Amino acid sequence: xxxxxxxxxxxxxxxxxxxxxxxxxxxxxxxxxxxxxxxxxxxxxxxxxxxxxxxxxxxxxxxxxxxxxxxxxxxxxxxxxxxxxxxxxxxxxxxxxxxxxxxxxxx
Amino acid sequence: xxxxxxxxxxxxxxxxxxxxxxxxxxxxxxxxxxxxxxxxxxxxxxxxxxxxxxxxxxxxxxxxxxxxxxxxxxxxxxxxxxxxxxxxxxxxxxxxxxxxxxxxxxxxxxxxxxxxxxxxxxxxxxxxxxxxxxxxxxxxxxxxxxx
Numbered sequence: 001x002x003x004x005x006x007x008x009x010x011x012x013x014x015x016x017x018x019x020x021x022x023x024x025x026x027x028x029x030x031x032x033x034x035x036x037x038x039x040x041x042x043x044x045x046x047x048x049x050x051x052x053x054x055x056x057x058x059x060x061x062x063x064x065x066x067x068x069x070x071x072x073x074x075x076x077x078x079x080x081x082x083x084x085x086x087x088x089x090x091x092x093x094x095x096x097x098x099x100x101x102x103x104x105x106x107x
Numbered sequence: 108x109x110x111x112x113x114x115x116x117x118x119x120x121x122x123x124x125x126x127x128x129x130x131x132x133x134x135x136x137x138x139x140x141x142x143x144x145x146x147x148x149x150x151x152x153x154x155x156x157x158x159x160x161x162x163x164x165x166x167x168x169x170x171x172x173x174x175x176x177x178x179x180x181x182x183x184x185x186x187x188x189x190x191x192x193x194x195x196x197x198x199x200x201x202x203x204x205x206x207x208x209x210x211x212x213x214x215x216x217x218x219x220x221x222x223x224x225x226x227x228x229x230x231x232x233x234x235x236x237x238x239x240x241x242x243x244x245x246x247x248x249x250x251x252x253x254x
Contacts (some may be wrong), residue, residue, distance in 0.1 A: 030110050061116040061213065072114035079234035080241075083250055 009077045012057035018050045025073035111217040117237045121244045123203045127177035139239040139249035
């Protein structure tokens with residue numbers, strides 16, 4: 001599956017363990033699996049599974065450095081959610097306030 | 108080799124050639140980045156990143172390290188005040204990889220000074236720029252009011 005759809009991003013974010021994993025990468029980007037296991041106090045298997053979901057949703061990007069695989073927080077899909085689900089709603093609120101102000105001032 | 112500080116990935120429904128052109132063509136970058144990228148894009152040449160304002164304010168400068176169209180572009184990246192101080196230049200790598208019907212764009216930014224203003228600025232900047240680029244190429248509309 002290509003990590004393009006927003007449903008996948010929301011599903012990946014709908015887990016406290018995966019959100020904690022993202023926060024751990026936000027604090028220190030480019031960690032190996034071993035580092036993440038130590039920092040999260042989770043089993044290797046659990047971390048691997050969560051990383052797979054996050055990578056599938058394009059919330060984590062990985063690169064290889066020699067024998068190591070490094071994990072990076074990829075905030076681009078979160079920004080897309082922000083644009084689609086926050087900014088647009090905010091805009092409606094602002095427009096409603098503007099209309100209210102016009103009415104109040106016109107009255 | 109030291110490890111990159113930031114890796115950003117976006118999947119865009121487009122061709123590698125269109126995406127490559129969108130990174131280099133000032134009329135394209137003006138639309139989704141609200142800045143013009145200017146250079147002849149030959150290795151060793153300088154490049155400039157200028158705001159689309161009345162004065163065309165210079166915001167970033169650097170050199171083209173590698174240009175392999177339409178797959179890989181490596182640039183140095185610095186504030187204009189640091190143009191002569193190469194040790195202060197950070198490095199940006201764009202990698203374009205076709206995957207089925209879409210293209211994966213990976214932007215790697217490294218050699219950033221820890222705690223620097225540049226580091227803070229690029230952390231905020233790249234997700235916006237890449238979302239806006241994707242939106243322009245896929246639906247013909249960049250994100251409004253980026254900065």
